[in-house]
Amino acid sequence: MQAILESNCVKIISEGALLLEMPHLWLRDNCPCDACRVTETQEKSFILSDVSADISPSDARISDNTLWINWPDGHQTNFNIEEVLALSSPRHQPPLSWGQNFQPEYFAWTKFLSDDAFATVAIQSFLDFGVIVINKAPQALETLELLAPRLGPIREVLFDRIHNVCVNTHVYNIAHTPLALPPHNDFASYSFPPSAQALHMLENEVEGGRSIIVDAWAVVEKLRQERPDYFEILCRFAVPFREFDEANETYAVEPMIKCDTAGRISSVRFSNQLMQTMDPMMEGVSAFYQAYHELCVRITDPMQRCTFRLEGGQILLVAAHRVLHAREAFTPSGKRHLQDAYFELDNIANKIVQLKRKSEVTLV
Incomplete structure (x- = not known):
C-alpha cells in the first residue's frame, strides 16, 4: 500500500x-x-x-x-x-422483507423478561421484521409497564400513559367503537410520532375483530419502483393530521413518506381517521390526491395484509414508523379490552447492545 x-x-x-x-x-x-x-x-x-x-x-x-x-x-x-x-459497513443491519404468507414470531412472556438470550432473539426479530407477538402475558391492567426493562421507558403521550381501548371507554377516536379500523399508525398528529407501540389484549370474547398488520415500507418501496412520480409527491407534500378530545389536541403537518439521507425509507405516516381537510386551492393538491389514492389502494390491498386473532394475554409489538396496524369490525357480544402504550425504537435497539455486552461480560 x-x-x-x-x-x-x-x-x-x-x-x-x-x-x-x-x-x-x-x-x-x-x-x-x-x-x-x-x-x-x-x-x-x-x-x-x-x-x-x-x-x-x-x-x-x-x-x-x-x-x-x-x-x-x-x-x-x-x-x-x-x-x-x-466505516463503509452499516452499523445496523437493514430490515428484512416479510415475504409471502408472513406471520410474526411469538415469544413467551416469562422467558422474554427472564432469559437474556431469549430476549435478544426476540428483540432482533422485532428489529428485523418490525413486529413480534409476546404470548402468555398476564391479563392484568398496566402489564405493559413491566416491559420497560426490555424495551426502555414508556413514551408519554396525551390521552393517558397507558390507553384503554374498549367500546364502553372514553371515545375520542374510531378505535373505541366496534367499527373496522383501517391500516394506520398512531399519533400521526405528532411532529415525531412514537416509533414503537405495544398492544396488549386483556380480554377478547367478541366475534370478529381480527388484527391486521401491513408492512408499509414494502408497500411504498414498490410504489417507488412502479410510480416514482407518486412516490416523490408523497415525500414532499405536507399533509395535516389532528387528534383531539375535550381537553387535548395534537396537530402536525408532515409528508406521508420520509427517507433518510441515503434515500432509504425511514417512516410512513398514514392515518385515514386523523388526516384533516386541506385547502383545495393549495398548489399541488390535485397531484397529491392522485398519489394518495394510489397509496390507499395499495395499503388496503388484501394481499398486503397479515391477519390473525390477538387473544387475551397476547401483546402485539410493532415498529410504528414501518408497520401499520388495523382491525376488522366486530360484534360487541362479549368483552374486548385492549391496552396500549408507546416506546421508542432507538431505546429498543439499545437493549440489544446492552444484552450483547452483558453476555460478553458473563462469558469472560
Whole structure:
C-alpha cells in the first residue's frame, strides 16, 4: 500500500487501485489521539474551527497497516486502515422483507423478561421484521409497564400513559367503537410520532375483530419502483393530521413518506381517521390526491395484509414508523379490552447492545 499526498486529500493505493480517499479536513477532524479526544469517553475534544480550512499535512506514510500523518504545527495523526475501511459497513443491519404468507414470531412472556438470550432473539426479530407477538402475558391492567426493562421507558403521550381501548371507554377516536379500523399508525398528529407501540389484549370474547398488520415500507418501496412520480409527491407534500378530545389536541403537518439521507425509507405516516381537510386551492393538491389514492389502494390491498386473532394475554409489538396496524369490525357480544402504550425504537435497539455486552461480560 502507498499513501499519496494530494492538494486536498490523501489517497491510499493498493495493488494499483484506489483503496481510500480522505480529505485533509476529515483527517484532522477525526484524529484519534488523546490530545484530540476525551480519553474517558472517546468523544472529540478537538473542534475543526481551531485550524484553517486549507490545512494540509506535511507528509503521509503507511507503516504496519497504519496511516501516519504529520501536520505543519507538529501534531501527528495515525489511523488503522482496516478501521477506516470498516466505516463503509452499516452499523445496523437493514430490515428484512416479510415475504409471502408472513406471520410474526411469538415469544413467551416469562422467558422474554427472564432469559437474556431469549430476549435478544426476540428483540432482533422485532428489529428485523418490525413486529413480534409476546404470548402468555398476564391479563392484568398496566402489564405493559413491566416491559420497560426490555424495551426502555414508556413514551408519554396525551390521552393517558397507558390507553384503554374498549367500546364502553372514553371515545375520542374510531378505535373505541366496534367499527373496522383501517391500516394506520398512531399519533400521526405528532411532529415525531412514537416509533414503537405495544398492544396488549386483556380480554377478547367478541366475534370478529381480527388484527391486521401491513408492512408499509414494502408497500411504498414498490410504489417507488412502479410510480416514482407518486412516490416523490408523497415525500414532499405536507399533509395535516389532528387528534383531539375535550381537553387535548395534537396537530402536525408532515409528508406521508420520509427517507433518510441515503434515500432509504425511514417512516410512513398514514392515518385515514386523523388526516384533516386541506385547502383545495393549495398548489399541488390535485397531484397529491392522485398519489394518495394510489397509496390507499395499495395499503388496503388484501394481499398486503397479515391477519390473525390477538387473544387475551397476547401483546402485539410493532415498529410504528414501518408497520401499520388495523382491525376488522366486530360484534360487541362479549368483552374486548385492549391496552396500549408507546416506546421508542432507538431505546429498543439499545437493549440489544446492552444484552450483547452483558453476555460478553458473563462469558469472560
